[in-house]
Amino acid sequence: MDGPKVNTFWGRIIAEELTEAGIETAILAPGSRSTPLTVAFAAHPEIEAVSQLDERSAAFFALGYAKRTGRPAPLVCTSGTALANFHPAVVEADNARVPMVLLTADRPPELADSGANQTIDQEKFYGDAVRQYQKLPEPEAADRKLRSLRTTLSRAVGTAGGQNPGPVHLDVPFRKPLEPNADPNETPPGVPDGRLPDDFGTPARPATEGRDGPYVSTMRGRATLPERDRQAIVAAVNAADSGLIVCGPSDRPAPERTALSALARASGFPVVADPLSGHRFGPHVNDISVCGGYDGYLSAIETTPDVVVRFGASPTSKPLRNYLAEAGGRQFLVDPAGGWREATFTATDLVVADETRLASALASALDREAGPYAARLAEAESIYWEHIEGKEPAEGAVLADVARLAPDPATLFVSNSMPIRDLDRFGKPRAVALTVLGNRGASGIDGITSTALGAGYGTTDPLVLVTGDLAYYHDMNGLLAVARAGVDATIVCLNNDGGGIFHLLPIEDHDSFGEWFRTPHGLDFAPSADLYDLAFARTDNRGEFRDLYRESLGGEGTRVIEVMTDSQRNHDERRELEETAVLNSGL
Numbered sequence: 001m002d003g004p005k006v007n008t009f010w011g012r013i014i015a016e017e018l019t020e021a022g023i024e025t026a027i028l029a030p031g032s033r034s035t036p037l038t039v040a041f042a043a044h045p046e047i048e049a050v051s052q053l054d055e056r057s058a059a060f061f062a063l064g065y066a067k068r069t070g071r072p073a074p075l076v077c078t079s080g081t082a083l084a085n086f087h088p089a090v091v092e093a094d095n096a097r098v099p100m101v102l103l104t105a106d107r108p109p110e111l112a113d114s115g116a117n118q119t120i121d122q123e124k125f126y127g128d129a130v131r132q133y134q135k136l137p138e139p140e141a142a143d144r145k146l147r148s149l150r151t152t153l154s155r156a157v158g159t160a161g162g163q164n165p166g167p168v169h170l171d172v173p174f175r176k177p178l179e180p181n182a183d184p185n186e187t188p189p190g191v192p193d194g195r196l197p198d199d200f201g202t203p204a205r206p207a208t209e210g211r212d213g214p215y216v217s218t219m220r221g222r223a224t225l226p227e228r229d230r231q232a233i234v235a236a237v238n239a240a241d242s243g244l245i246v247c248g249p250s251d252r253p254a255p256e257r258t259a260l261s262a263l264a265r266a267s268g269f270p271v272v273a274d275p276l277s278g279h280r281f282g283p284h285v286n287d288i289s290v291c292g293g294y295d296g297y298l299s300a301i302e303t304t305p306d307v308v309v310r311f312g313a314s315p316t317s318k319p320l321r322n323y324l325a326e327a328g329g330r331q332f333l334v335d336p337a338g339g340w341r342e343a344t345f346t347a348t349d350l351v352v353a354d355e356t357r358l359a360s361a362l363a364s365a366l367d368r369e370a371g372p373y374a375a376r377l378a379e380a381e382s383i384y385w386e387h388i389e390g391k392e393p394a395e396g397a398v399l400a401d402v403a404r405l406a407p408d409p410a411t412l413f414v415s416n417s418m419p420i421r422d423l424d425r426f427g428k429p430r431a432v433a434l435t436v437l438g439n440r441g442a443s444g445i446d447g448i449t450s451t452a453l454g455a456g457y458g459t460t461d462p463l464v465l466v467t468g469d470l471a472y473y474h475d476m477n478g479l480l481a482v483a484r485a486g487v488d489a490t491i492v493c494l495n496n497d498g499g500g501i502f503h504l505l506p507i508e509d510h511d512s513f514g515e516w517f518r519t520p521h522g523l524d525f526a527p528s529a530d531l532y533d534l535a536f537a538r539t540d541n542r543g544e545f546r547d548l549y550r551e552s553l554g555g556e557g558t559r560v561i562e563v564m565t566d567s568q569r570n571h572d573e574r575r576e577l578e579e580t581a582v583l584n585s586g587l
């Protein structure tokens with residue numbers, strides 16, 4: 001077999017079949033073994049290829065892009081430890097149900113376990129974290145192999161974006177020589193007769209002649225409940241004195257907003273919206289009762305709901321999770337993939353159904369008034385916001401201002417650990433198109449900057465990232481994507497000199513707390529902005545922060561705004577406010 005020709009050809013078919021399956025962007029990390037893939041993706045006229053130097057950042061960037069767009073951006077890397085660096089993002093994509101397609105180049109099979117350079121066991125490398133693993137056959141211009149290749153690729157995209165979206169891993173062995181042909185349109189011997197090159201020079205696909213799209217199309221239904229089961233939910237809702245709709249994290253609002261509004265109106269149930277649910281912000285907050293401050297006041301609510309309808313992943317807020325655990329009534333956990341995302345194990349019914357269809361169907365079967373429980377929550381919500389305004393602790397104030405002053409539309413990425421919790425507590429519902437994303441699948445503080453910049457790459461919205469100092473440090477490499485992918489962002493780094501979150505834990509009182517848990521580092525981050533040619537500003541003042549934030553959003557380029565806070569003081573103020581919100585506000 002003519003080596004270079006067949007490798008080049010194989011790479012081109014992979015790139016072309018992926019575009020037919022709807023792929024528009026690929027993320028390429030440099031290396032030799034992946035040469036046929038890199039050359040094919042870089043040259044394909046319908047693919048925007050982004051070159052990323054560090055595979056860990058590359059994979060988080062692809063994760064962010066897929067979170068924002070719903071479409072995977074295939075990741076290409078060489079053999080060896082390169083693919084191990086994809087692993088943290090694969091774990092997050094698995095847990096958070098984000099489509100991802102991994103193409104890891106590999107050595108030919110005879111070099112397995114041979115001591116050959118940069119050769120590791122890549123078989124099923126990510127274990128059960130992927131929805132599908134396949135080792136591709138060695139490149140060959142044989143008809144059946146080409147059909148198999150195209151089938152695998154189109155299925156991979158379908159599986160990655162399926163009912164239970166997630167990563168798909170294709171291991172792609174290549175034998176040297178790896179470099180492209182002098183004439184890229186040349187096809188290797190063995191390509192079946194009559195397959196003339198199409199627009200991009202790759203042989204047309206026999207089974208799809210006269211039909212556009214991928215070699216194999218995936219058609220997928222949306223799960224709906226049988227009438228009897230739907231009636232059972234309707235009966236439970238009708239029998240309830242008090243009820244609640246809980247929307248947990250989901251990269252796309254689920255149910256869709258109109259269906260959620262219809263359900264809220266028809267059931268009379270208020271909506272509790274996690275900041276990552278897609279329902280905390282949006283025009284619907286003017287039409288239905290959307291609660292956002294619950295993290296700060298739920299402990300003061302005397303009654304619990306008889307019926308809860310839960311959408312999305314487990315909520316970020318611990319007070320909310322505790323409140324639901326205490327509720328004890330009937331709790332419907334809606335999950336179209338049939339998973340279980342409720343770790344207090346107090347849900348009583350798993351409803352495997354499409355959220356939007358279910359919400360619409362329930363709405364058309366219900367016609368209830370909002371009762372005293374809904375009125376109580378609405379009252380608490382308004383008292384809470386009135387009470388805390390202007391009293392937020394320094395870090396909470398940043399999250400309150402970031403959400404309140406964000407332009408319409410905007411995409412906001414919030415880091416673990418305190419930023420997401422503070423947005424949950426201090427981010428007031430607003431009728432603007434603010435898309436909020438975070439990495440809550442596995443809640444790592446790695447890859448935050450890269451995921452945010454990937455999300456920014458997938459949207460024309462202005463992008464805001466709020467990150468902690470350790471998370472910022474962890475993914476400084478990710479800042480290179482500002483230049484390499486041409487993404488602008490306003491990056492707010494809350495610098496409390498270590499992990500402020502640990503103040504929330506009992507370890508706070510132990511001698512080891514500072515050195516081994518909070519881990520103050522004393523780093524000056526200004527040179528990190530210099531290194532990547534970003535604007536940089538530092539402040540410890542709320543008014544000044546607001547000015548810097550507005551200025552950055554109104555201007556061009558990327559700016560890092562470092563907000564200096566005292567983690568101990570911030571924590572004390574947060575705790576104090578928590579107590580006074582409940583005791584002194586009339587709640």
Ligand SMILES: Cc1ncc(C[n+]2csc(CCOP(=O)(O)OP(=O)(O)O)c2C)c(N)n1
Nearest residue numbers: 417418444445468469470471498499500501
């Ligand atoms: C990759 C990874 N390593 C360690 C942790 C454990 N961890 C959770 S929060 C945290 C500290 C985060 O500090 P920072 O980003 O400054 O945020 P802050 O807590 O100050 O808000 C650590 C180390 C984690 N979640 N992910």
Ligand SMILES: [Mg+2]
Nearest residue numbers: 468469498500
């Ligand atoms: Mg910190």
